[in-house]
Amino acid sequence: AQKVTQAQTEISVVEKEDVTLDCVYETRDTTYYLFWYKQPPSGELVFLIRRNSFDEQNEISGRYSWNFQKSTSSFNFTITASQVVDSAVYFCALSEPATSGTYKYIFGTGTRLKVLA
Amino acid sequence: DGGITQSPKYLFRKEGQNVTLSCEQNLNHDAMYWYRQDPGQGLRLIYYSQIVNDFQKGDIAEGYSVSREKKESFPLTVTSAQKNPTAFYLCASSMGGTSAYTDTQYFGPGTRLTVL
Numbered sequence: 001a002q003k004v005t006q007a008q009t010e011i012s013v014v015e016k017e018d019v020t021l022d023c024v025y026e027t028r029d030t031t032y033y034l035f036w037y038k039q040p041p042s043g044e045l046v047f048l049i050r051r052n053s054f055d056e057q058n059e060i061s062g063r064y065s066w067n068f069q070k071s072t073s074s075f076n077f078t079i080t081a082s083q084v085v086d087s088a089v090y091f092c093a094l095s096e097p098a099t100s101g102t103y104k105y106i107f108g109t110g111t112r113l114k115v116l117a
Numbered sequence: 118d119g120g121i122t123q124s125p126k127y128l129f130r131k132e133g134q135n136v137t138l139s140c141e142q143n144l145n146h147d148a149m150y151w152y153r154q155d156p157g158q159g160l161r162l163i164y165y166s167q168i169v170n171d172f173q174k175g176d177i178a179e180g181y182s183v184s185r186e187k188k189e190s191f192p193l194t195v196t197s198a199q200k201n202p203t204a205f206y207l208c209a210s211s212m213g214g215t216s217a218y219t220d221t222q223y224f225g226p227g228t229r230l231t232v233l
Contacts (some may be wrong), residue, residue, distance in 0.1 A: 037224075044225065050221050052219070082174075107159035
């Protein structure tokens, strides 16, 4: 069955520290997509990245980087030199095709990141 | 500006009342979704629609209803049959199509519903 696990419920770091948010997933499919979203206190989910199962290259976007490892079914997210504005809840999600022709995202329970000044 | 709007931002309901949450998008997306978020939990899918005049139940559809009469609009009605409706409701949209599972979903700002 599909499942996304974000074992870290809450993380607190001091500004300028690096922090890694873990995401482990379970899927029967060989074709799937993984996503990360940020939910700031305002509530709206902001899309950060999409990765398909055939592309295991790590990605870097400014202070953000993502490490996708199919061997361990993980898609971890690292923020380098964290800032107070990074404080938010971060969600990892999995999407795969369903035999019925429909599909849905499976979300993890989220990790609350607090960056202290 | 292209995006998704939800209204109202905050909504208060008395027990036994039906309420309708609005969701509008101008992204020309075919697919739209409603999610419910409870504290400390991930998002759970209520309903989704991949095309106008068609929609499917998600994981927690009981006590909710939707319509999709226009491409841009996907209102959600929380009925009195929903036993615990207090939650944060998020609407999303994506391009849709035959490979919709590859889509990125874009979210609106959400509606916080409180039952008094």
